[in-house]
Amino acid sequence: DGGITQSPKYLFRKEGQNVTLSCEQNLNHDAMYWYRQDPGQGLRLIYYSQIVNDFQKGDIAEGYSVSREKKESFPLTVTSAQKNPTAFYLCASKPGGGGYTFGSGTRLTVV
Amino acid sequence: GNSVTQMEGPVTLSEEAFLTINCTYTATGYPSLFWYVQYPGEGLQLLLKATKADDKGSNKGFEATYRKETTSFHLEKGSVQVSDSAVYFCASPLYNFNKFYFGSGTKLNVKP
Numbered sequence: 001d002g003g004i005t006q007s008p009k010y011l012f013r014k015e016g017q018n019v020t021l022s023c024e025q026n027l028n029h030d031a032m033y034w035y036r037q038d039p040g041q042g043l044r045l046i047y048y049s050q051i052v053n054d055f056q057k058g059d060i061a062e063g064y065s066v067s068r069e070k071k072e073s074f075p076l077t078v079t080s081a082q083k084n085p086t087a088f089y090l091c092a093s094k095p096g097g098g099g100y101t102f103g104s105g106t107r108l109t110v111v
Numbered sequence: 112g113n114s115v116t117q118m119e120g121p122v123t124l125s126e127e128a129f130l131t132i133n134c135t136y137t138a139t140g141y142p143s144l145f146w147y148v149q150y151p152g153e154g155l156q157l158l159l160k161a162t163k164a165d166d167k168g169s170n171k172g173f174e175a176t177y178r179k180e181t182t183s184f185h186l187e188k189g190s191v192q193v194s195d196s197a198v199y200f201c202a203s204p205l206y207n208f209n210k211f212y213f214g215s216g217t218k219l220n221v222k223p
Contacts, residue, residue: 006154031209033210040218041215041216042200042213042214042215042216043200043213043216045210048209048210050209058210090154090155092155094211096208097208099143099145099157099160099202099211100145100147100155100157100202100211101157102147102154102155102156103154104153104154105152105153105154107152
């Protein structure tokens with residue numbers, strides 16, 4: 001079945017470390033997105049990509065980086081510059097004229 | 112400006128009660144409208160959608176009608192169950208089909 005896979009489900013980061021969250025889709029969708037969700041809050045857009053080798057900053061891109069080398073993959077790196085990275089991270093993809101399909105999320109905790 | 116606005120939560124109901132969660136949008140034209148549901152610890156799932164004015168989306172007993180006169184897409188269910196407890200998000204691409212605008216989410220608690 002087609003879908004989006006996020007891994008790992010839980011991730012722990014030490015102070016000053018960079019960590020990378022994986023997002024893979026086999027839906028053949030062109031666009032992919034990363035959102036951050038804090039407890040009891042809505043979604044905030046970090047980065048998105050419409051095509052391979054191209055991506056745009058969302059509303060809260062500082063402290064994050066992405067790459068889009070393959071259509072299927074859109075990894076997110078949380079760098080040490082992100083001072084408050086503890087959150088639930090959601091990846092999504094979308095076909096040209098349709099709605100989003102979301103992954104099951106990665107919960108990142110700073111220890 | 113362009114936005115999606117939904118009612119604040121949490122909403123607490125008894126089982127079999129009637130549910131309404133309000134959603135309005137601000138945009139030019141008639142964008143597609145969506146409702147997503149998020150169960151605890153999970154990602155968002157598409158619940159229903161409407162792609163043009165006066166359309167009604169429905170799924171799992173939930174319904175929403177695209178009303179262009181009031182720029183609204185309120186979510187309704189006639190008889191909620193405990194298993195409907197979740198956070199519900201209204202969303203739309205509005206004027207920019209490259210990305211969606213999400214409401215702030217409404218948490219629904221259904222008590223037995």
